[in-house]
Amino acid sequence: MKGTAAIIGGGVIGGAWAARFRLMGWNVRVFDPDPESERKLSEVMANARRSLPGLYEVALPAEGGQTRHATIAETVAGADWAVESVPERLEIKHRVYREIQTAAPGVVIGSSTSGFRPSELQEGAIAPGNILVTHPFNPVYLLPLAELVASPANPAATVDRAAAVLSAIGMHPLRVRKEIDAHIADRFLEAVWREALWLVKDGIATTEEIDDAIRYGFGLRWAQMGLFETYRIAGGEAGMRHFLAQFGPALKWPWTKLMDVPEFDDELVDLIAGQSDAQSGKYSIRELERIRDQNLVGIMRSLKGYAGDPKAGWGAGALLREQDRALRGPAPDLSQPIPTVTRAVPLDWTDYNGHMNEARYAQAFNDASDRLMELIGIDGDYIGSGKGTLFTAETHVRYLNEVNIGDTIAVTTRVLRAEGKKIHLWHEMRVGGALVATGEHMMLHVDLATRKTSDPAPEVAARLAAIAAAHAGPLPEGAGRFVGQPK
Amino acid sequence: MKGTAAIIGGGVIGGAWAARFRLMGWNVRVFDPDPESERKLSEVMANARRSLPGLYEVALPAEGGQTRHATIAETVAGADWAVESVPERLEIKHRVYREIQTAAPGVVIGSSTSGFRPSELQEGAIAPGNILVTHPFNPVYLLPLAELVASPANPAATVDRAAAVLSAIGMHPLRVRKEIDAHIADRFLEAVWREALWLVKDGIATTEEIDDAIRYGFGLRWAQMGLFETYRIAGGEAGMRHFLAQFGPALKWPWTKLMDVPEFDDELVDLIAGQSDAQSGKYSIRELERIRDQNLVGIMRSLKGYAGDPKAGWGAGALLREQDRALRGPAPDLSQPIPTVTRAVPLDWTDYNGHMNEARYAQAFNDASDRLMELIGIDGDYIGSGKGTLFTAETHVRYLNEVNIGDTIAVTTRVLRAEGKKIHLWHEMRVGGALVATGEHMMLHVDLATRKTSDPAPEVAARLAAIAAAHAGPLPEGAGRFVGQPK
Numbered sequence: 001m002k003g004t005a006a007i008i009g010g011g012v013i014g015g016a017w018a019a020r021f022r023l024m025g026w027n028v029r030v031f032d033p034d035p036e037s038e039r040k041l042s043e044v045m046a047n048a049r050r051s052l053p054g055l056y057e058v059a060l061p062a063e064g065g066q067t068r069h070a071t072i073a074e075t076v077a078g079a080d081w082a083v084e085s086v087p088e089r090l091e092i093k094h095r096v097y098r099e100i101q102t103a104a105p106g107v108v109i110g111s112s113t114s115g116f117r118p119s120e121l122q123e124g125a126i127a128p129g130n131i132l133v134t135h136p137f138n139p140v141y142l143l144p145l146a147e148l149v150a151s152p153a154n155p156a157a158t159v160d161r162a163a164a165v166l167s168a169i170g171m172h173p174l175r176v177r178k179e180i181d182a183h184i185a186d187r188f189l190e191a192v193w194r195e196a197l198w199l200v201k202d203g204i205a206t207t208e209e210i211d212d213a214i215r216y217g218f219g220l221r222w223a224q225m226g227l228f229e230t231y232r233i234a235g236g237e238a239g240m241r242h243f244l245a246q247f248g249p250a251l252k253w254p255w256t257k258l259m260d261v262p263e264f265d266d267e268l269v270d271l272i273a274g275q276s277d278a279q280s281g282k283y284s285i286r287e288l289e290r291i292r293d294q295n296l297v298g299i300m301r302s303l304k305g306y307a308g309d310p311k312a313g314w315g316a317g318a319l320l321r322e323q324d325r326a327l328r329g330p331a332p333d334l335s336q337p338i339p340t341v342t343r344a345v346p347l348d349w350t351d352y353n354g355h356m357n358e359a360r361y362a363q364a365f366n367d368a369s370d371r372l373m374e375l376i377g378i379d380g381d382y383i384g385s386g387k388g389t390l391f392t393a394e395t396h397v398r399y400l401n402e403v404n405i406g407d408t409i410a411v412t413t414r415v416l417r418a419e420g421k422k423i424h425l426w427h428e429m430r431v432g433g434a435l436v437a438t439g440e441h442m443m444l445h446v447d448l449a450t451r452k453t454s455d456p457a458p459e460v461a462a463r464l465a466a467i468a469a470a471h472a473g474p475l476p477e478g479a480g481r482f483v484g485q486p487k
Numbered sequence: 488m489k490g491t492a493a494i495i496g497g498g499v500i501g502g503a504w505a506a507r508f509r510l511m512g513w514n515v516r517v518f519d520p521d522p523e524s525e526r527k528l529s530e531v532m533a534n535a536r537r538s539l540p541g542l543y544e545v546a547l548p549a550e551g552g553q554t555r556h557a558t559i560a561e562t563v564a565g566a567d568w569a570v571e572s573v574p575e576r577l578e579i580k581h582r583v584y585r586e587i588q589t590a591a592p593g594v595v596i597g598s599s600t601s602g603f604r605p606s607e608l609q610e611g612a613i614a615p616g617n618i619l620v621t622h623p624f625n626p627v628y629l630l631p632l633a634e635l636v637a638s639p640a641n642p643a644a645t646v647d648r649a650a651a652v653l654s655a656i657g658m659h660p661l662r663v664r665k666e667i668d669a670h671i672a673d674r675f676l677e678a679v680w681r682e683a684l685w686l687v688k689d690g691i692a693t694t695e696e697i698d699d700a701i702r703y704g705f706g707l708r709w710a711q712m713g714l715f716e717t718y719r720i721a722g723g724e725a726g727m728r729h730f731l732a733q734f735g736p737a738l739k740w741p742w743t744k745l746m747d748v749p750e751f752d753d754e755l756v757d758l759i760a761g762q763s764d765a766q767s768g769k770y771s772i773r774e775l776e777r778i779r780d781q782n783l784v785g786i787m788r789s790l791k792g793y794a795g796d797p798k799a800g801w802g803a804g805a806l807l808r809e810q811d812r813a814l815r816g817p818a819p820d821l822s823q824p825i826p827t828v829t830r831a832v833p834l835d836w837t838d839y840n841g842h843m844n845e846a847r848y849a850q851a852f853n854d855a856s857d858r859l860m861e862l863i864g865i866d867g868d869y870i871g872s873g874k875g876t877l878f879t880a881e882t883h884v885r886y887l888n889e890v891n892i893g894d895t896i897a898v899t900t901r902v903l904r905a906e907g908k909k910i911h912l913w914h915e916m917r918v919g920g921a922l923v924a925t926g927e928h929m930m931l932h933v934d935l936a937t938r939k940t941s942d943p944a945p946e947v948a949a950r951l952a953a954i955a956a957a958h959a960g961p962l963p964e965g966a967g968r969f970v971g972q973p974k
Contacts, residue, residue, distance in 0.1 A: 054833025346541025
């Protein structure tokens, strides 16, 4: 489904709605009286363009256009959908709805409100049934959650259509069963926020320590399983009821400033345990553990960033990179084929065949080339100071045996030839001493300013020549081979 | 740093401590009277072995050993560190400390307690200064957070040593400034838990809806930036003070059941804004936005799992996969070189040279081969039913031009030859019509039971033969080339 969306209010939230609609092929018409709004919209769109399309394994539809308009009436003319993201003051919202509905009473309006209930928004409206809550989360162009909250005044068909629009732009419409102040997610955010204010005020923790307590711990869990599924696992083999029995008593303890707790009776236990079964009962605890661990490995590894970039790494990923540096042994002997990579095969390197995917062999050989670059002095400083870098021109990989999760792969690298701009490398990958793959790589030294080949700095050239001389000898079996060549 | 750790209590938490210590090269000595403990320990260790080592780009030290002991006294003999993970009852913990300290008064004991303050643990102890809190998070073998909480009775050197032990096993010791019930992270968890109990009890949301509200929204944010850094960005260019001014009034509203809020005065605003500057002030808001987006893309893409596996995908990643399927066009014409991949280059495919990394070309070509497999009928059903699969035997990639983030790459695939077990493919990658890379791949049909080559099913062989006949013609320029061959 595509169409035209009217975006009323083009700030951080409205601008990101506009970007998401456009990248999913919708045209947008924007109203925002802020003289800075054009600049702000284009900055948000630039952020969205670089991040959202790459989430998909297929190309998104052609980008929709954007027009800006001087009045709300003009903005909503002909629109299939309207988004309201004006300040959180009820009288402002009511005025905006009146202007929209005077011009276009039939258009459905999704409000981005964090806190107001739809029935509050609908008070005094020309067409109350066409106003509902579609509460998104920052950054709206990336995060899929949209809380969809209706009141009894909204016809079911209108709510269904709202869900369809949200799905069409890649979101997950979460239908909230009953309206409540702050909907669902913001109630948690507000509870945590209030608890955090106390901790800061009382000098227990700084803002940074609080953020660390979240992102090195439960934040990693919540990115993939939320609260109840996580606790289901924590209950272990005995399951959710066991967890509830174990942590029920804490409700009586001063573990938070939030002391107005519900009665923890059998009825509530049955309700939660039953819902948890419906949600996750199709998996055993062991299966959930493995899914969770797979996800956590993927998340933390993604936070490491590109392995060869010394500046990459954030949060748990930055911590892992520090540990990588600490774990790495002394610089190797360069006169023999050089041990460039020794690592366990991570959970996220497998494919449906249950073994290390073809592309990960390429990644390991790429990491081996990076390590060689670092050892010969083409490191972050060298690249940063504009002396050049290495680009790969050509590679040939032979897959000699399967590699499984948990195997330790060891790559050694031999410099077959290094003359001027060209560096010819030979990687061998082993598991437990057995050769499992070879990689033959032709690298070119390149000037990053001109993107053309150039000679390496003299000290690098000298190091390379010395290594190539030390590695000289008959070509290894398989070098110079083309694809499909008979053995 | 390595040594021997005594693990008192070998359940979900204690067993995972044991696994983490062992994988980091420590020996462990375990006490747990549960007759099932040997099985439980080995199951946790199996989970840890498959997930933790792969987090690192280098091999971990050789795994430490494990012994089990019948008494606490025997367990702690000669230990360099003791971990207490017994049930959350103070009288049990006190009894365990007495047994440990009677046998080994000098060993430092880290308690896994979620709620007790160290001074409560130390009451009546033989050596109170050697007992402190090291509170980990499930799964302990993966999550890096450990809250390190001391009382005035703990010498500074003991606390430093505890931090060093936690760092040595790959954790982030978060030193809590003042002891408080439930430390820091569990206060948030408890607040959210209590709020969640209300929502379930009041019929606002089910456990599954609550989990979705977390994992499609703020859970993804918290995996990388926590609360305050996220809100600093939400404040936009005006920063943290603007955010505080905007959301301060909500403290008066019933957005959570937690209504006992601190006075939101200038002093508190100054404290928070100042701490936030110290934490994140080295980045502009625009920089933080880009870091955040990079992280979110990486996290969500990691949750998609292996692209070619139809069963992969979890949480936000499963949602994206559904959208991939919806976005994919009709099956292509197989009589021409087949469009197998059309996608935007995602943020996590770049390297320090600022362009698409070498290994990602291999990944795109691998995805192209997967798509071809699917089109000729080697899909999930075929592989699952034991008819076989394709393994890659050999690849040759030429990198003809740089590819940048946000570029849309289009891969077409030609079947050069398909006879019996062998399939010879030729991939061409283009950006805006210009050839940027070629990939020549030799694939073998393999029986997954024997892991040996086998003939494809007749219908697959027939489809392949028809495609190869339709694609026949002179070999493309660059096919049959070896690395370093003159042009």
